[in-house]
Amino acid sequence: MTTSPDPVKHASRPTWPWLTVALLFLGIAITDPVLRLKPPTFRYLFAIDITQSMNVSDMHLAGIEVSRLEYAKSMVETATRSLPCGSEAGLAIFAAHRTLVLFSPVEVCANFQALSEMLKKINWRMAWTARSEVSKGLYSAIEAAGQIMNDTRLVFLTDGHEAPPLNRDILPPFSTGADIAGFIVGVGGTTPSRIPHLDEQGNVVGYWSHSEVLQVDVHSLGRPTSGNGEAMVGVNMADVARRIMLGQEHLSSLREPHLRELAARTGLDYVRLDSASTFVEKLHKETYARRIPVETATGWLPASLAFACLVHCLIAIPWFHRIRRNRHSLRSPEPI
């Protein structure tokens, strides 16, 4: 038979070159190629306030009332889960006047189970002294973050409730040389609530009363070693009795202005913890990221090129053929 000019000539659209290329790409893909990329990863030290004001139940998780501490812990867990592999997270607790690092940052994906288990174990009873000097705690957290590893960012979760209260004129000095980035996270409701007394099982057995807590700062109470009423130099004691009477320190709410002030003084950012998404978003901020090489599997790249080739020769070519053939058969119907 002699060849006649054929409008749907098969050879015009051969599939074999595409198949060959697809085969080559697949050949690369099965070697499981790995590239050392530098995606953004993070190294966070989460310091959680475990003082008693954190036991106030004025937060809500899935519609259920939970304590500030439980809320903060759950947010840290969600946040840790959201960090890309290769990121690191460490845990610390704050009580009394300092931050105690439980463990320095470890890779989040490999150690997630231990991390979340430990997070669940954190509770107010770990506090070694029943005081809550937030400013000093924050400063020591900054110091700790500076001692750990490079690029450690601090996330300090607290309600900002200072107990005993601060004297506005005699603030704890911030003298840390460490230049640490990170942010303070404000946890707690805005309405002052009673701080519960808890028993060993965590049941509420009462509330801190007006007379059980220091209503004014220690300096205003005068020299501790002298008889009552001897004022310290430079401290105004004139209206102490009135201030004590009007004191609201047994009630606790999120002290946002105080935390903002602390953030400004220490060069940290401030964010209020009201939903997991805002927290996660803040944690993923580019400014906190660090770029270190991470081995990244890149087999998907040649594999998708191979897929494109296959789509072209197994779907696109037959498809175009059909259209052309249809057009052709409209113009000149095939001979019977």
Next chain:
Amino acid sequence: MNISVQYPWVLLLLVSGIVPLITRETAPVRYSTFTVLPPDTISNAAAIALRLARSASLVLLIIGLSGPYLPEKEVERIGEGAQIILLLDRSRSMDQPFGGQPFKNPLLPAGGETKGTVSRRLLSEFVADRRNDKYGMLVFSTEPIQVLPLTDKTEIIQAAIEAGNIGRGLSETNVGPGIIDAIRFFEDKSYTGSRVILLVSDGGARLDVATRIQIADLLKRFRIALYWIYIRSRNSPGIVASRTEEKRDDIAPARVLHEFFETLETPYRAFDAEDPSALAAAIAEVNELQSLPIQYIDIIQRKNIAIWFYAAAMALVSVLLIADRTEIRRW
């Protein structure tokens, strides 16, 4: 076998796998009439097979792209390894210098390491040497503070030990509650292997009778061995008494603690950190404990299996390629 995928949305592309099954064959062959041709069952079968191969190659490749993996799996195994609770002293006294100079001139300095640094170095070496064990960790001062749950991830254990170097000690040395809390790690857990509490402390503490009885009882009930790596303070007399009259606990509280531990019915060993072979001895001792087989849960890491699918797709594409080159297009 349980396969999960990382990017399920990619599986939407699976629709494209249908296309080769429903489109007509690509290459029409022009010929005056086919009726004279005998039916060719082999070719018909081959045509169907090729359609299936085209579809399958697309499907396999899409599944490969969706990131399939075998999820992490827990397997129960019998093997070696103990459950060790590290109980580390974080009291203020641990910030003071370590060892040396019994009854010599106390004003002469000898080495600058603090007791805390020494104990963390020892712990770190211990953990590095025995990486098949499961570890939990507590630090204690006035109150015990749990630092790690029972875990076998070496990285996090070392991170917890390292964290002890940050900041100063907390407050008093209160060994009693520390040991009791360490024992409670094993509460409600079935006995699946040797249990050890590794106490690292300078031991400047007194235990009252109630605490002593409680500790002795609990250790026995949960079958736990107690090892004490004793970190000697500078110029302190040490725990092993050579002269019996020096028993007064205001002179050597650590010695009194040591003597109490020796009355325990459960295994107890003390190692002096000053002795360079002490660590090796402690490790050897734990090794010996493990002549008993223990049961543990091994976690099989998640495994990416995309390349299996790529390989299968590759085989099919090769078949397609061979078929394409051997196909008779005109005659």
